[in-house]
Amino acid sequence: MHPAPSVIVFTVLSGLGFGFLAYLGLGLAAPVGATAFWVWALGYAFAVAGLMASTLHLQNPRNAWRAFSQWRSSWLSREGWAAVITLVVLAPVALTAIFLRFPSATFGLPGAALALATVYCTSMIYTQLRTVPRWNLWITPVMFLGFALTGGAILAGLKWPAIVLCLALAAVLAASFVLGDRRLAESGSTLESATGLGRIGKVRLYEGPHTGTNYLMREMIHVVGRRHAQKLRVIAVVFAALLPALVLLIAPGGSLWAIALAVVLHLTGAFAARWLFFAEAEHVVGLYYGAR
Amino acid sequence: MTELPTNTQKKLGLVIDLDICVGCHACVTACKGWNTENYGAPLSDIDAYGEDPSGTFLNRVHSYEVQPSDGGCSQTIHFPKSCLHCEDAPCVTVCPTGASYKRAEDGIVLVNEDACMGCGLCAWACPYGAREMDMAAGVMKKCTLCVDRIYNENLPEVDRVPACVRTCPSGARHFGDLGDPDSAVSQLVADRGGMDLMPEQGTRPVNKYLPPRPKDRPAEAPLAALADVKATGIAGWLDRLLEKL
Numbered sequence: 452m453h454p455a456p457s458v459i460v461f462t463v464l465s466g467l468g469f470g471f472l473a474y475l476g477l478g479l480a481a482p483v484g485a486t487a488f489w490v491w492a493l494g495y496a497f498a499v500a501g502l503m504a505s506t507l508h509l510q511n512p513r514n515a516w517r518a519f520s521q522w523r524s525s526w527l528s529r530e531g532w533a534a535v536i537t538l539v540v541l542a543p544v545a546l547t548a549i550f551l552r553f554p555s556a557t558f559g560l561p562g563a564a565l566a567l568a569t570v571y572c573t574s575m576i577y578t579q580l581r582t583v584p585r586w587n588l589w590i591t592p593v594m595f596l597g598f599a600l601t602g603g604a605i606l607a608g609l610k611w612p613a614i615v616l617c618l619a620l621a622a623v624l625a626a627s628f629v630l631g632d633r634r635l636a637e638s639g640s641t642l643e644s645a646t647g648l649g650r651i652g653k654v655r656l657y658e659g660p661h662t663g664t665n666y667l668m669r670e671m672i673h674v675v676g677r678r679h680a681q682k683l684r685v686i687a688v689v690f691a692a693l694l695p696a697l698v699l700l701i702a703p704g705g706s707l708w709a710i711a712l713a714v715v716l717h718l719t720g721a722f723a724a725r726w727l728f729f730a731e732a733e734h735v736v737g738l739y740y741g742a743r
Numbered sequence: 744m745t746e747l748p749t750n751t752q753k754k755l756g757l758v759i760d761l762d763i764c765v766g767c768h769a770c771v772t773a774c775k776g777w778n779t780e781n782y783g784a785p786l787s788d789i790d791a792y793g794e795d796p797s798g799t800f801l802n803r804v805h806s807y808e809v810q811p812s813d814g815g816c817s818q819t820i821h822f823p824k825s826c827l828h829c830e831d832a833p834c835v836t837v838c839p840t841g842a843s844y845k846r847a848e849d850g851i852v853l854v855n856e857d858a859c860m861g862c863g864l865c866a867w868a869c870p871y872g873a874r875e876m877d878m879a880a881g882v883m884k885k886c887t888l889c890v891d892r893i894y895n896e897n898l899p900e901v902d903r904v905p906a907c908v909r910t911c912p913s914g915a916r917h918f919g920d921l922g923d924p925d926s927a928v929s930q931l932v933a934d935r936g937g938m939d940l941m942p943e944q945g946t947r948p949v950n951k952y953l954p955p956r957p958k959d960r961p962a963e964a965p966l967a968a969l970a971d972v973k974a975t976g977i978a979g980w981l982d983r984l985l986e987k988l
């Protein structure tokens with residue numbers, strides 16, 4: 452799949468934002484007063500920036516408001532609702548923490564659950580697609596939630612939970628690479644099944660339907676060099692998980708600089724991982740074009 | 744509404760005969776022509792006369808070569824592909840805006856362009872590459888089964904079929920109700936063993952493909968006869984003489 456910057460930024464930033472908001476809602480980080488303002492603002496900023504980025508992907512954003520209409524069948528629609536409801540439900544929690552210095556743990560729980568539900572909905576937009584076997588797997592939501600919880604824990608300054616989550620995230624990423632590599636073969640889709648000509652024998656593309664390119668090829672067919680991909684996988688695991696864990700481990704507890712450094716490293720790895728998530732994903736339509 | 748109708752009685756669709764299609768692309772052109780002038784936004788071309796032309800098409804013809812597993816002669820098969828109007832259309836259920844829908848009355852899958860936000864998710868959900876975003880209009884385009892022809896009483900009756908079917912010079916394309924077991928298309932599917940594309944994707948396509956018959960003998964090499972010419976007259980005498988030397 453084409454790794455479009457808008458969707459990469461959307462999923463990474465909103466995942467981090469909602470992950471962080473979940474910890475704030477739970478009161479696991481419970482700032483009050485002016486600090487609370489900045490901390491909550493940071494969570495909202497990440498979440499909202501991600502959601503804004505997602506609209507850049509639309510060819511006809513005038514109709515974006517209609518995306519709220521199909522929550523009964525569409526994960527994209529549910530994601531929109533979950534995001535908006537989360538931000539609304541958490542607003543009084545944030546405001547009381549800022550202005551009344553009231554700890555959020557008492558009534559932030561629903562908002563925290565909704566924040567994680569939002570991340571889950573985002574992941575399901577991809578997981579539901581049988582056409583992209585690499586995504587159509589249980590580990591995709593685990594990976595999205597893993598990023599949200601890990602990034603959120605780092606931002607929330609929860610030293611030991613963050614370190615443990617980093618290590619778990621490294622394992623989930625590695626597993627997603629291994630499982631993902633087998634998925635296209637497991638899906639059973641081949642040029643033979645795509646054309647129904649497998650009953651005769653081995654099929655190969657003789658002539659494409661056109662000499663140029665088209666929307667489908669630009670959008671769905673993206674081939675990453677194998678060596679290139681291997682390097683990026685290592686970068687993703689090292690930056691998103693291992694380096695932040697190391698920084699948190701050796702830095703004195705509660706150091707803002709350490710948290711900032713760990714977040715920057717984590718985001719770098721998250722962007723690499725998300726780029727790969729799109730770029731490595733094979734869409735079965737590529738088969739018709741002789742692409743896999 | 745992007746929930747699918749539980750069952751549609753009528754299942755309008757195409758039956759494409761891979762044994763007959765000669766890969767002329769006339770259906771591609773007829774489709775583009777009709778659908779540029781009628782239903783919804785025109786099918787645009789971008790950089791049509793430049794270095795890197797590309798455009799929106801609702802029907803495309805691939806050509807494949809198949810090597811039989813038993814070692815027989817390879818076959819070239821022209822393969823037209825457009826929306827299969829699936830019964831379990833994943834493109835419909837993923838649509839967040841309600842722009843994509845499947846009609847309960849005849850099973851045609853359509854996009855309401857006035858509601859489409861151009862997110863492209865439905866094109867991702869279709870295994871067959873049957874949906875293309877129009878880059879000029881910013882809305883999703885797909886085969887409408889010429890919904891504006893098949894019920895159009897202003898057209899002579901013979902023209903009330905999809906443009907591709909009407910235009911196909913070889914008779915490789917058939918249109919009809921695949922929900923009715925007695926219809927001509929259903930009979931054809933039954934007789935010829937019509938098949939689904941990518942059944943493992945679980946989309947239950949309405950359109951069916953008729954498999955090509957196996958090639959029973961190799962095409963004769965057209966130049967073989969020339970290699971065997973016996974020279975006569977002076978040339979023959981020279982030939983024999985040279986052979987003896």
Ligand code: SF4
Nearest residue numbers: 826827829832834869
């Ligand atoms: S062929 Fe593709 S676009 Fe058409 S109904 Fe099936 S999934 Fe949807």
Ligand code: SF4
Nearest residue numbers: 838859860862863865
């Ligand atoms: S591109 Fe349009 S029709 Fe397709 S899923 Fe998005 S809103 Fe629906």
Ligand code: SF4
Nearest residue numbers: 764765767768770911
């Ligand atoms: S017009 Fe008929 S013969 Fe020509 S490519 Fe289309 S289906 Fe095949």
